Structure formats: structure tokens, C-alpha cells
Amino acid sequence: MRRSPLISALLLLAAILSLAACAQMKALPNLPATHPEELSSGPVSCSECHEDQQKGTMKPFAAFNHSRIFVKNHRFYAATDDALCATCHKLSFCADCHTNKIEMKPSVKNGDRPDRMMPHRGDYITLHKIEGKLDPASCYRCHGRTNNERCVACHR
Amino acid sequence: MCIDFKRFCRLLPALLLAALPAAALADGSVDSTTILRIEEDNHAGFQSKTLAPLTEFLGLDADQLGDGRLSVHLYGWGRVSLADRYDPVDGGDSSVGGALNYGFLQYRFDHANARARAGRFFISEGIVNEQVDGGSFKTDLPYGFGVSAFGGATVHTVKILGADTDGKGDAIAGGRVNYRKGGLLELGFSGVYETDAPTVSSNNFLPGTFGSHRLIGGDIWLRPFQMVQVSGHTSYNTETKGIAEHSYLVQAFPVSKLTLAASYDEQRDRSFFYSSLLFADMLRNLNQNSKAIGGMATYSLTDNVDVTADYKNYKRDVGRAERFGGEVRGNFLKNTLRTGVDYHYLRASENFAVVPVDGASGSYHAARGYVMHDTKGYFASLDLIGYFFKTRIENRNNAWETVAGLGYHLTPDLSLSGDLSYGQNPQYNDELKGLVRLTYNVKFADKGDKK
Incomplete structure (x- = not known):
């Protein structure tokens, strides 16, 4: 079966774009595996120490301040930024309920x-x-x- | 092939146990909580009996294995009943029980928050919340995109009585793609596909109320200004071909110490509960809609004291209700002393009463106060909670409980504590319970912290 030139060109373009994307992956930052400083027990306010935007989630640190509203609605945050949760919380912290x-x-x-x-x-x-x-x-x-x-x- | 794969997926967590000796040499942590409960079960209409279950919760995290990117994570519990032979979780005549809550290998790549998992784990991605025996992969992509995918065997639970199944299919897959515009926007599209739900032999279920678990949906995070943030999602059931849920939260931060929030939740029962055999059985009328609109405000009076007020209005086809109240919470003495009080009132029509007859009411007051003190040597807590019903339930107009706890930090990693609780409620004239808790939490890493 003869492959059309258009399909071949598209496959080539996709391969080039994939290679370009892979090359850029190394420029994307990783969240730290653990919070670099030991945290006190109880709710925390990220913005007490951080004023800028969190690089891994591309959201302001202030968005993750653990207010009562945050705690009551934490499902929205866990569903999109679980990697950030994991920098401070062990999974067993979640498994007490979930x-x-x-x-x-x-x-x-x-x-x-x-x-x-x-x-x-x-x-x-x-x-x-x-x-x-x-x-x-x-x-x-x-x-x-x-x-x-x-x-x-x-x-x- | 499929059966072999599922068997492999289920065996994998057990195989991970074999890796523990190697894990002991790595960075990581061990969390152990051993609890002996002693309770007198004096349920009205039943013979009194003493319960003494001994439960061990054990969590292990071994990090930086192999090339430093591999880790193992395990958490589960086991119980032996010292005074009776009833298993309250799985049911039946057994003095032992247990569960593996999660157990997986994780490989964390150097870039793009990329990670791969294999074993039993919990998935929370957009509208998807599942426990899976299988594998998953997640990574950020260039230009603000991201992708995650998972697949494997479902984690089955107890069978619904009369149906001989838990209602789940045997295999599950799903994932999420997302796009982020730094500091401004995140959009996600997620979905889950479970293989066909088992045929239910029972005639307890109305036709069309139960079927396979297949959802798609979108989620959003939007912060158009520093003062406003929107989060939420909408899910769609591809089996019932209907919207299952809208759930949205809008927050405003007018000044640094004040946060305001408004929420909107709507569930369309048939589509939302469709894949739950338990709910298909319980909810006889699955053509209802539920709506709840709420508001909440939190203000920091000082660095140590927060005040919160909230209001929520519920609307279901059977009636309306509203709940309002507030709470005050404080942390003092360098966070070693924490205390709080809260009060809420639920005003609900008679349709929400335990027994919905003329003159009945589902309304009740809820009040709670607690204080805890945690020093390097000892820790103590007192927790009082009471519910006061507008109309009597089982001939009582209240239910209350007080829990007092006292413990000692034997070492920085090892604590011994005990709780004693006493209460009265419509279920029990007197409910006296006690427990002894031994907690051992140790880290083998020299930096960072998780709790």
C-alpha cells in the first residue's frame, strides 16, 4: 500500500514536534520531593514565607494558604496539584479518610x-x-x- | 491475558513487601500507630457485649532507592479482636481483619514533575477519584500543558447484601489533560472508564438506576485578579447521557486577613449516583436534583485567632433547609496550645426528619468546644460536642459526647496516650469508650519534613 505524501509529511512534522517538546522537558522545573524546612504542626500559610508564584503549579503560593475555606474545599486543590500536597503531607495523612x-x-x-x-x-x-x-x-x-x-x- | 494482568496488579502490593528489607537501608520513614479500644456495646434491644479490638496502622516510605529516583510507599492496617469474633469492616465471624490502603513503587523523574507509579494507589485527577491496582504516569509538558493516565484493576470492596457484588467492573482506566497559564488559569479535561458493571441479580433495584462507571468532565482554576479565585468542575455521565455534577467555589481576598467564599453545588441524582449499587438501592427516587448555595467568611483577628462564619442553603425536591453558624479558633504559646469553639444550626423541614411525619423536624443545634496542649513532655486534650434536636429522636432531645486524652512523649519519636470518652445519645443511654494509643513516627532523612 502506498502512503500518501501528506501523511508522510504529517508524521515527520509530528516526530519533529515531539522531539522539540522532549528537548524542552528538561527546562520544566520539578517540585521538591519534600519541603526544605521543617514545618510546625497545624495549619500553615505558605505566603508567610513565599511571596512569589509557585513554579511547579504556576499558581501563587497564597492560593495554598490553609485557611478554613481551603481545608473545607481541599478537594479542588488535591484534584489538580497533588504533587504540591505531597511536598508536605505523606499519603498516609490523606489515607486516614480517603x-x-x-x-x-x-x-x-x-x-x-x-x-x-x-x-x-x-x-x-x-x-x-x-x-x-x-x-x-x-x-x-x-x-x-x-x-x-x-x-x-x-x-x- | 486480562485475568493474568489483573492478578499481577493485585499481587504487586504484596510483592512490594519483599522490597522492605532493602528499603530499610534507604532514606524514608516509618509511621506506626497501635490502638487498643475497649468498649461496652450496650445497644438498645441487643445483648450487651465487650469489644476490645487491637489495631495496628503501619506506614512505610523508603525514598532514594536505586538511582535515587525510586521510592516505595506502603500503608495499611490489621486488627485482632481480643474479646469477640465480629469483624465490623468486612462483617462475619472473624477475630482478625485488615486492609492494604496503598502500596506502590514510584519513579520520580528529574524534570517536569514526571512520575510513574505501579501497585495500589489513589488517583485524584480532575473529576476522577479512584483507587486502582495498576499503573499510572503523570508529567508536565511544554507550553503549560500536562497529562496523566492510569489503568489497572478496580479495588473491590464488600458485596452489597442481596446482590452478590460490590457493583464495580473489574478493570478501570482514565486520565486528565490540562493547560496552565501561569498565575492566571488552569483548564483540565478528565475521564474515567470502568469495564461493564456486573449484572445485579437482586430485584431490589429499580430499572435504570444502576450501571457502569463512566464519566467525563472539565475543571477550572481561574485567578483573573489577585483578589479573586474560581475553582470548580462539571462532570457528565456518558451512560445516562446527563450532567452528574456542577461544583464551584469563588473566593475573594479583599484584604490580607479576610477571605470570602461562595459555593454552588448541584447534583442530578440519577447521573451522579448511577454507578453506586449502594445508593441505587437506598435512593428510591433517583430523578431528584440537589442544589446547595453557600457563603463563608474567614477573618484573622490576630496572628493567632481566626473567626469564621458560614451559611448554606439546601434545596432538594423533597424540601429545603439552611445551615448557618460560626467558629473561633486560636493557637497560643508558640502553637502548643490550640483551642476552638463552634456553633451551627440546621433548619430543616419535616421531610428531612429521621421519621418524616407531621410535626417532626430535621432541625438541630450543633455546638463544639475543644482545647489541646502539646509540650515536649506531655500532651492533653479535651473535646466536647453536643447536638440538640428540635423534636425528639428515639425519645431523646440531645446527643452529646466528651473525649478527654492524655499522653506522654516517651522519646521524640515514641508517644503513649489514652483517650476516654463518655456520651449519651439516641443510640445508647450511656456510651463509655476508652483506648490506649502507642505512636511511633521516625524519619531516616536528614532534611525536610512531611506530616
């Missing part, structure tokens, strides 16, 4: 850290009968397709 099987409520495992935002503090068994009707999507995010072993004990 995992396939949870052995105990995160607030029980971390009972010595009442300052951390944890789901289902107190008697949530009673509350979920109200909250589940009010906002089932909030249940679904964690329990819809995983981590629902305790749900199926009653919800059959």
Missing part, C-alpha cells in the same frame, strides 16, 4: 488532635439519618463506591 476500607472513624484514630477537621465527630449514627436525606452527595463522595462496609450492614 481509602478503600476504614477501620475506625478518623476522629477516633486521631483523638489526640481535636484541632484537625475530621468527619463524623460525636454521634453521627443519629445525625446521618438527617444529613443523608439533606445532602446524599456528601455521603457519596466517600461511601458511594468504596469504604461502605458499615453502610451495607443496615442499607440492604
Whole structure:
């Protein structure tokens, strides 16, 4: 089968562009694997020390200040910049809540850290009968397709 | 071939365990938390019994293996029940249980935030949130572009009773492409494709409420001015051919100490819950929509004290509700003393009540206060939380719990602590629980920190 000159030219162009792109990859910065300075426990404000734009995410450091609004909406940040999260947080920090099987409520495992935002503090068994009707999507995010072993004990 | 690949994917985390001796010689860390809980289960209508599960949470991170770019990451837990033979997670008559939450090899390239993973890991990319036994690759590309891809076997969970399946297909793949304009804009397009959902034999499920897990969607981050930032995503279910979710957050930073936020969330139940067998069973009417509009403001009174106020309005086809309240949080004595109080009120119509009958209400007050002190020698905490119902639930008008904890840093890496909690609620007349916790966190690297 004879390949048309146009396809050959396009393939050649794609190969040249790919090579050019690969050559530029080395110019793209890496985020550090770990934060270079030891951080104190508790919420941090990146902008206390950094005023400029974070090179790896191409976003201002101030966008990642851990305000209450940031903590409550951290899913938006984790879904786009998990590599930046990983410079300060071990994955096990996330796995206390986000995992396939949870052995105990995160607030029980971390009972010595009442300052951390944890789901289902107190008697949530009673509350979920109200909250589940009010906002089932909030249940679904964690329990819809995983981590629902305790749900199926009653919800059959 | 497919079965062999899936078997390989599932075995890989176990194989990684064999690499641990080598990992012990590398930079990295070990995190161990051992917890012995002692509880008296005195549930109304059931025989009283004592529970004493002993659980070990173990995390291992071995960095800079091989040429320095390879690392191994493991985290999981195991439990042995000392006083009974009931497995509360997987169910059934067993005194032992456990799970591997993640376990993977990661190769981190020198440039472009490129990384490859193999094993069991969690994926959070745009609208995609999945746990996978397989492989993934992610990298930045020139001119502000980026790409990530993953594929492998799904991580199955417990079977839904009566259906003999957890509702998941056996293989899954997906990814995200994105474009970033420095400091101004990020646009992403992501998707997930899971193989066909299993056929459900049960007749508990309404036709058309459950099917395969296939979504596509777009996400945005926009900061047109230093004072305004928009984040959010929209997902589309290719099986139901309908929008599943809109979820957006707008933040404004008018002055350095003040952050304002407005949120909009909308879920269309059939498309949003379509691939969850659990929800297909629970939600009998999946043609509802849910909308929530909220506002939040956080102001730093001083360097140590933050005040937050929030409001959210919920609208579902069955009724409306609103929640409002605020909280004050403070850090003192060089962050060793932390305290906070918060109060919220949910005003909800009778349709949201536990038993939605005339005169019932889903409204309740929630109040909480805590204080903790963490010194080089000891640490202590006290946490009080109470819910006060507008109409009685199970003949009680409140549910409350207090948790007191005390611990000692035996060494900088080793801590021993205990928590004691007591409460009363509609489930239990008296709920007394205690636990002993031994925590060992050690780093083998001489720089940096992760927590």
C-alpha cells in the first residue's frame, strides 16, 4: 500500500514536534520531593514565607494558604496539584479518610488532635439519618463506591 | 491475558513487601500507630457485649532507592479482636481483619514533575477519584500543558447484601489533560472508564438506576485578579447521557486577613449516583436534583485567632433547609496550645426528619468546644460536642459526647496516650469508650519534613 505524501509529511512534522517538546522537558522545573524546612504542626500559610508564584503549579503560593475555606474545599486543590500536597503531607495523612476500607472513624484514630477537621465527630449514627436525606452527595463522595462496609450492614 | 494482568496488579502490593528489607537501608520513614479500644456495646434491644479490638496502622516510605529516583510507599492496617469474633469492616465471624490502603513503587523523574507509579494507589485527577491496582504516569509538558493516565484493576470492596457484588467492573482506566497559564488559569479535561458493571441479580433495584462507571468532565482554576479565585468542575455521565455534577467555589481576598467564599453545588441524582449499587438501592427516587448555595467568611483577628462564619442553603425536591453558624479558633504559646469553639444550626423541614411525619423536624443545634496542649513532655486534650434536636429522636432531645486524652512523649519519636470518652445519645443511654494509643513516627532523612 502506498502512503500518501501528506501523511508522510504529517508524521515527520509530528516526530519533529515531539522531539522539540522532549528537548524542552528538561527546562520544566520539578517540585521538591519534600519541603526544605521543617514545618510546625497545624495549619500553615505558605505566603508567610513565599511571596512569589509557585513554579511547579504556576499558581501563587497564597492560593495554598490553609485557611478554613481551603481545608473545607481541599478537594479542588488535591484534584489538580497533588504533587504540591505531597511536598508536605505523606499519603498516609490523606489515607486516614480517603481509602478503600476504614477501620475506625478518623476522629477516633486521631483523638489526640481535636484541632484537625475530621468527619463524623460525636454521634453521627443519629445525625446521618438527617444529613443523608439533606445532602446524599456528601455521603457519596466517600461511601458511594468504596469504604461502605458499615453502610451495607443496615442499607440492604 | 486480562485475568493474568489483573492478578499481577493485585499481587504487586504484596510483592512490594519483599522490597522492605532493602528499603530499610534507604532514606524514608516509618509511621506506626497501635490502638487498643475497649468498649461496652450496650445497644438498645441487643445483648450487651465487650469489644476490645487491637489495631495496628503501619506506614512505610523508603525514598532514594536505586538511582535515587525510586521510592516505595506502603500503608495499611490489621486488627485482632481480643474479646469477640465480629469483624465490623468486612462483617462475619472473624477475630482478625485488615486492609492494604496503598502500596506502590514510584519513579520520580528529574524534570517536569514526571512520575510513574505501579501497585495500589489513589488517583485524584480532575473529576476522577479512584483507587486502582495498576499503573499510572503523570508529567508536565511544554507550553503549560500536562497529562496523566492510569489503568489497572478496580479495588473491590464488600458485596452489597442481596446482590452478590460490590457493583464495580473489574478493570478501570482514565486520565486528565490540562493547560496552565501561569498565575492566571488552569483548564483540565478528565475521564474515567470502568469495564461493564456486573449484572445485579437482586430485584431490589429499580430499572435504570444502576450501571457502569463512566464519566467525563472539565475543571477550572481561574485567578483573573489577585483578589479573586474560581475553582470548580462539571462532570457528565456518558451512560445516562446527563450532567452528574456542577461544583464551584469563588473566593475573594479583599484584604490580607479576610477571605470570602461562595459555593454552588448541584447534583442530578440519577447521573451522579448511577454507578453506586449502594445508593441505587437506598435512593428510591433517583430523578431528584440537589442544589446547595453557600457563603463563608474567614477573618484573622490576630496572628493567632481566626473567626469564621458560614451559611448554606439546601434545596432538594423533597424540601429545603439552611445551615448557618460560626467558629473561633486560636493557637497560643508558640502553637502548643490550640483551642476552638463552634456553633451551627440546621433548619430543616419535616421531610428531612429521621421519621418524616407531621410535626417532626430535621432541625438541630450543633455546638463544639475543644482545647489541646502539646509540650515536649506531655500532651492533653479535651473535646466536647453536643447536638440538640428540635423534636425528639428515639425519645431523646440531645446527643452529646466528651473525649478527654492524655499522653506522654516517651522519646521524640515514641508517644503513649489514652483517650476516654463518655456520651449519651439516641443510640445508647450511656456510651463509655476508652483506648490506649502507642505512636511511633521516625524519619531516616536528614532534611525536610512531611506530616
